[in-house]
Amino acid sequence: MTTKKIYVYPVWVRLWHVLNAICFILLILTGMSLHFTTAEGNFIRFDISVAIHNVAAIIITFNYGYFVMGNIVSSNGKHYKNWRKNLATNLWRQGRFYAFGIFKKEPHPFPVSEDNKFNPLQKISYVIVMYLGMPLLIISGLGLLFPETIAYTVFGVSGLLLTDMLHITMGFVLSLFLLIHIYTCTLGEKPLSLFKGMINGYHDAHD
Ligand code: HEM
Ligand code: HEM
Helix, strand or coil: CEEEEEECCCHHHHHHHHHHHHHHHHHHHHHHHHHEECCCEEECHHHHHHHHHHHHHHHHHHHHHHHHHHHCHHHHHHHHHHCCCCHHHHHHHHHHHHHHHHHHHCCCCCCCCCEEEEEEEHHHHHHHHHHHHHHHHHHHHHHHHHHHHHHCCEECEHHHHHHHHHHHHHHHHHHHHHHHHHCCCCCCCCCCHCCCCCCCCEEEECC
């Protein structure tokens, strides 16, 4: 069996990813603390939570812009395209692999290559998270940061309340994504293979 190293995570992607992950965890912790305010106080002091949440929010917003620009100007963007092609069949093959094939040590149905580094499940979830989930989270968060920009009422309901509800829902959905994301990242060749790849940039392919 020969091992080939395929370079799939360029430096700029790794820098974006680590900063995104750090800010994201800070936002989850402080967001939860702000949300579960009780008469006894918060598990992180209220003013500290607000300060950290606001700073991490601004950093993750600029970092998001850097990710979108990076995918426009570099070849990494190709991995986020053509996600609709044979979607149902591809998802079925990948889902079947995770349900049965992986336990019978079958080969991965969509091996990593320079042209195609994501399997169909990764691809669709990354496209939805990065091009739908993150924009909704950031736009609703910016609305809360600059409440003067939000409509006062929408069909008689407070615009601030609607924005807050959207923000909390997206925060919850993306926090769920993070849990599933970390779990699926353990499903590489060995449990730590994909994490190592995100650190050194290379995926180890065997044939
Ligand atoms: C993983 C990411 C995030 C999570 C889980 C999250 C979660 C939350 C939660 C639960 C609250 C409390 C709302 C309430 O209970 O009424 C909140 C408040 C807030 N969020 Fe986020 N949020 C995230 C990202 C962001 C981003 C990207 C922005 C801005 C661009 C942002 C801006 C705000 C603002 C301005 C508030 C009001 C409190 C404050 O000024 O700190 N959040 N967030
Ligand atoms: C502690 C937190 C996190 C860990 C340990 C982690 C781990 C990883 C690993 C190992 C990979 C490479 C495997 C793969 O290609 O799927 C990866 C890629 C990726 N992760 Fe995460 N991740 C974390 C947080 C996040 C968050 C918060 C987001 C988005 C909101 C995210 C979005 C992505 C995306 C889009 C890729 C593919 C990047 C590319 O190659 O273009 N990750 N992550």
